[in-house]
Amino acid sequence: MTADPFIVPLERLRRRTSAKWRHYEPDVLPLWVAEMDVDLADPIREALEEAVREGDMGYAGSTPYVAAFAGFARRTWAWDVDESRTLPVASVIQGYVDALVELTDAGGEVIVNPPVYPPFFLYLRQAEREIREAPLGADLRLDLDAIERAMAEATSGGRRAAYLLCNPHNPGGTVHTREELTAVAELSHRYGVPVVSDEIHAPIVFPGATFVPYLEVDPAGLALHAASKAWNLAAIPAAVLVGGPDATALDTYRSGKHHGPTQLGVIAQTAAYAHGGDWLEGMLAALDRNRMLVRDLVAEHLPGVRYTVPEGTYLTWLDFGQLLGDEPAYALIDHGRVALNNGPYFGTGGAGHARLNIATSPEILEKAVRRIATGIERAQDAGLSQVSV
DSSP: OOOOOOOOOHHHHTTOOSHHHHSSOTTSEEOOSSOOSOOOOHHHHHHHHHHHHTTOOSSOOOHHHHHHHHHHHHHHHOOOOOGGGEEEESOHHHHHHHHHHHHSOTTOEEEEOSSOOTHHHHHHHHTTOEEEEOOOOTTSSOOHHHHHHHHHHHTTTSOOEEEEEESSOTTTOOOOOHHHHHHHHHHHHHHTOOEEEEOTTTTOBOTTOOOOOGGGTOTTOEEEEOSTTTTTOTTSOOEEEEEOTTOHHHHHHHHSOOOOOOHHHHHHHHHHHHHOHHHHHHHHHHHHHHHHHHHHHHHHHOTTOEEEOOSBSSEEEEEOTTSSOSOHHHHHHHHHOEEOEEGGGGOTTOTTEEEEEOOSOHHHHHHHHHHHHHHHHHHHHTTTTTOOO
């Protein structure tokens, strides 16, 4: 039986110096940023320790990394990745920003599906791209009519536009179906709007759902993959950009100058993809338990809150309605001493919501839900007059 990695005691977690554990005051319970409360998988730890012992701190080598990812994709999703069409890049964010810069012009539009990962907005605006929203439906699934309207409007002036897809979706954990992705690909070709798919959460999918690589339905698409979410490697970034056989933008990208991944990132992710399967299996089983535990805890302790049970990822979506106003996370820090991500940061559909990270122990999740209940009660008693801004 594979081991549950969510056994790191709270007192040891509080000694960590990462953003999750140092951004807020020590008495705040942090369940916000995408860090898991785990120790490194043994194969990754051993590979990094060997690199440090040997002084292997030079520039990243790429061939084992690409091969390890391709092997993992074949075993996990029966996806035959063309290694000649796969490039190591600095990170998923840097990879999709650079790709979208190749696909659009300054001032051009990039379509996104809010509520969605906030850097989809922030980094692209910094790159002088405009954001056009095609919001998810009330069920947190892709709204194909909204996507079609967005594509038609984004290209109506003759400018190049592109679509940044989150697959699986963050927040909420929707895993897009083959039928949904095929419809997206058809719209992409009809309107000439190429798709870049952020698939960083692809290894984290639960029973009942199936991850479909976007490139399986669109030979002209681009996709970003990394082991950083599934094996908790945010500190040492690396990623791969994969292009379909008809993705001409990959060749343009390849001819330019771009930052590559870190050596330690390549070493860690190669070990994860090649030897981290047992650890991943245990982690997924524990997360499956956690998503159902939170469902039950919310039903018991938060009767006015709607929790969407995720199909994938460990980043879940709580709907507080009007219990705490548009920005519930602020009230919960002040009145419950628990930190979630504030819903409005995720764009349209985020008001009245907050994102909860469930990648921790059951004990911490129980404590967090109780603090949320206390925070709601105290905030309402205070009339929300003391909520931080």
